[in-house]
Amino acid sequence: xxxxxxxxxxxxxxxxxxxxxxxxxxxxxxxxxxxxxxxxxxxxxxxxxxxxxxxxxxxxxxxxxxxxxxxxxxxxxxxxxxxxxxxxxxxxxxxxxxxxxxxxxxxxxxxxxxxxxxxxxxxxxxxxxxxxxxxxxxxxxxxxxxxxxxxxxxxxxxxxxxxxxxxxxxxxxxxxxxxxxxxxxxxxxxxxxxxxxxxxxxxxxxxxxxxxxxxxxxxxxxxx
Ligand code: IYR
Numbered sequence: 001x002x003x004x005x006x007x008x009x010x011x012x013x014x015x016x017x018x019x020x021x022x023x024x025x026x027x028x029x030x031x032x033x034x035x036x037x038x039x040x041x042x043x044x045x046x047x048x049x050x051x052x053x054x055x056x057x058x059x060x061x062x063x064x065x066x067x068x069x070x071x072x073x074x075x076x077x078x079x080x081x082x083x084x085x086x087x088x089x090x091x092x093x094x095x096x097x098x099x100x101x102x103x104x105x106x107x108x109x110x111x112x113x114x115x116x117x118x119x120x121x122x123x124x125x126x127x128x129x130x131x132x133x134x135x136x137x138x139x140x141x142x143x144x145x146x147x148x149x150x151x152x153x154x155x156x157x158x159x160x161x162x163x164x165x166x167x168x169x170x171x172x173x174x175x176x177x178x179x180x181x182x183x184x185x186x187x188x189x190x191x192x193x194x195x196x197x198x199x200x201x202x203x204x205x206x207x208x209x210x211x212x213x214x215x216x217x218x219x220x221x222x223x224x
Pocket of ligand 1: 113
């Protein structure tokens with residue numbers, strides 16, 4: 001017997017054509033207000049809000065629907081401090097030359113440096129892990145597929161959900177990030193992909209002007 005069991009698609013919503021275009025434009029205007037922020041307020045954010053945004057991330061399309069991700073949410077100041085210390089240790093080497101001249105030059109317009117105070121200031125950090133193998137609902141350890149693609153799409157959903165809720169985020173990528181497995185207590189078969197920093201912007205927060213330069217449609221798309 002096939003394990004494939006189709007069920008009716010009942011929750012798709014179709015809008016009138018003009019409304020479709022208006023909705024797409026409204027979304028574009030809204031997502032244009034999404035900015036990566038590095039100046040965080042310490043204002044608390046309810047855990048329920050983070051849980052809800054992660055549930056949205058967990059609906060992302062992914063390989064064989066194995067949902068090969070884990071979100072480790074950190075609010076404990078002592079754990080945040082450990083993460084900051086470990087990340088800054090890596091970042092100091094990175095900015096001292098490990099990155100290479102070309103990479104550091106590319107980062108110039110972003111104004112980033114090895115100091116990562118936001119890792120302690122922001123109310124929540126979310127370590128996003130991709131699992132090479134994970135246990136299914138019926139307890140079987142299985143190989144996962146398209147893990148980087150799946151995790152990246154889920155992080156995209158998470159970023160949009162956080163923005164939609166009125167929060168700001170930073171996709172932080174200290175490299176290497178192996179320290180996150182130890183601090184979050186995740187197994188070796190999970191790879192840390194991104195450390196999300198989540199909260200409210202600090203009063204007077206700034207963003208790099210460079211980040212506002214988005215490529216025009218002609219430069220990112222072609223129609224055949
Ligand atoms: N991970 C470093 C460096 C960095 C790299 C890229 I590519 C960026 O777009 C931004 C930063 C850091 O977080 O500072």
